[in-house]
Amino acid sequence: MLTGLLGTAAIPWPRELRAEGGNAASDLPLPDTHWNAAVPTGLVPQKLPLLRLSDRPIVLETPRPFFESLLTPNAAFFVRYHLDVIPNAIDLSAWRLSVGGNVSRPLHFSFSQLLSQFEPVSVVAVNQCTGNSRSRFFPRVAGTQWGNGGMSNARWTGVRLMDLLNRAGLRSHTVALRFQGLDSGRGAEGTPSHAYSKSLDPEDPILQDCLIAYQMNGEPLPMLNGFPVRLIVPGRFSTCWIKHLSWIEALTEPDQSHWMMNAYRLPKKPHYSTTPEEVALGKLSTIPASHAPMPVRSFFVLPDGSSKLVVRLPIEIKGIAFSGSGGIRQVEVSTDGGRSWRLARLDPDLGPYSFRGWRLAWTPRQPGRVELCCRATDGKGNVQPMEPIWNPGGYAWNVVETQTVFVGESA
Known part of the structure; x- marks a missing residue:
């Protein structure tokens, strides 16, 4: 089992x-x-x-x-926290979402105002931890040893972030927008273990698609996924999807916090990949993971290798794919360990930031061990790499997935 x-x-x-x-x-x-x-x-x-x-x-x-x-x-839906003081009850009559800093009109929105004063908007988007699949890295790296399940997909409904910012009136010389929620830690104020926050560039085009979500798949957000509202940054890693969002601050200086300057940094290299030797030299250039689109990925869902397949008995290979760069253009499947490839059929599109289902009919022709491979190409032409990547954070793994199955005789 x-x-x-x-x-x-x-x-x-x-x-x-x-x-x-x-x-x-x-x-x-x-x-x-x-x-x-x-x-x-x-x-x-x-x-x-x-x-x-x-x-x-x-x-x-x-x-x-x-x-x-x-x-x-x-x-x-998966859960990822960085600090351990997590709210288990929130009084909506007292809770407010504050927008302040370098704005013309500092504002404090109640939950009922978010529901009644703004147009509701929905987007289907994948939420994926930056370190999803970290257990695949070699040499191994520190951090949560995720398998592939540090990701989930939902239909998010809420208020456009830009609607709130426009009402508050962003002033000139704003260089960063900082977001913080109610989860916190036990460290001293001003230390990384006291509060978790992330920032986005006010000129980043992704802001046009960002939501302050109060519904998830048509229901209130579960507490552990950010109730009452969560920042949704479609196509970006979960590190900037702030849960229990309560403060938005427009900054006139770059955000120098630990969570922007030291944590969640990606090598500024193809596939965000480097080597331990390059890291040891201390000259590696990096970018915040929150500023980069998630790389294209695809996964097998079925078969999962838990039981034998049967020679000459047709099956349907099924999986999912997604990307932070323009949705999925195609998925290819190999039934011979990557020597040859066939195009899979794509399921209906739920949007450029969603999982895209795919499937391929296949009939095993001989018994034995078979390595299935899946490879996705996104809307901007990015293709999953065949060779492993590596970086010291264990981030942004998107190597071609291979599923081993065993085929038995039919008689």
């Missing part, structure tokens, strides 16, 4: 790990081969049993079977 839940995948390990018999790698911390993290489940309010990666702060991964649906059920 556990195998069916987690599944296994073949990871393109570096050449030195492929020594016959595996002796050369016997003392190395190898990448995790499970589709999901191989950890126990945890049960918390408003959630189904999810894979518990941490309980302080709470971090929960979505199990693979839930990705058979393009919209992730709210109760199965």
Whole structure:
């Protein structure tokens, strides 16, 4: 049962790990081969049993079977916190969303004002942790060892961020917009362990698509996914999707906080990939992960390798794909370990920031072990790489996924 839940995948390990018999790698911390993290489940309010990666702060991964649906059920939506003082009740009669700093009219919006004074807008968008699939990295890196389930997809409904900013009146010389929620830590004020916040560039075109969401799949947000409102930054990593959003501040100086200057930084290189040797030189140029679109990815949902397939018995291979750069143009599938590729059929499009379902009919012709590969191309022509990437944060993994299946005789 556990195998069916987690599944296994073949990871393109570096050449030195492929020594016959595996002796050369016997003392190395190898990448995790499970589709999901191989950890126990945890049960918390408003959630189904999810894979518990941490309980302080709470971090929960979505199990693979839930990705058979393009919209992730709210109760199965993954959870990621950085600090451990998390609200478990919010008085909506007292709560306010404040917009201040370098604005003409500092404003404080009640929940009822957000519902009644602004046009409701919806977008279907993937929320993915920057470190999703971190367990794949080699050499291994510190941080939450996510499998592939540090992501989910929902239809978000709320108020356009720009509607609030326009009402407050952004003033000239604003260089950053800082967002902060109600979750906090136990450290001293002014330290990274006291508060979590992120900033966006006021000239970033993505602001036109950002929402302050009060609904998730047609329901109020679960507390652990940001109730009462959450910042939605479609196409960007979850690091800037601030939960329990309560403060928006227009800054006239660059945001020098730890969470912008030190944490969640991507190498300014193709595929955000570098080497330990380059990092050791101390000259690596980086960019904030919140300023970069999520790279194109695709995944197998079925088959998951939990049971044998049968020779000459047709099946339908199913999966999902997404990108932060213009949606999905095509998905290719290989049934011979990447030697040849076929185009999969794409399911109806829920929008450029959503999961895109795909499928391919396949009939196994002979028994044995088969490596299935899937490779997506996004709307801007970006294609998933075949070779592993590496960076010290364990961020932005998007290597071609490979699913191992076993085919048995029919008689």
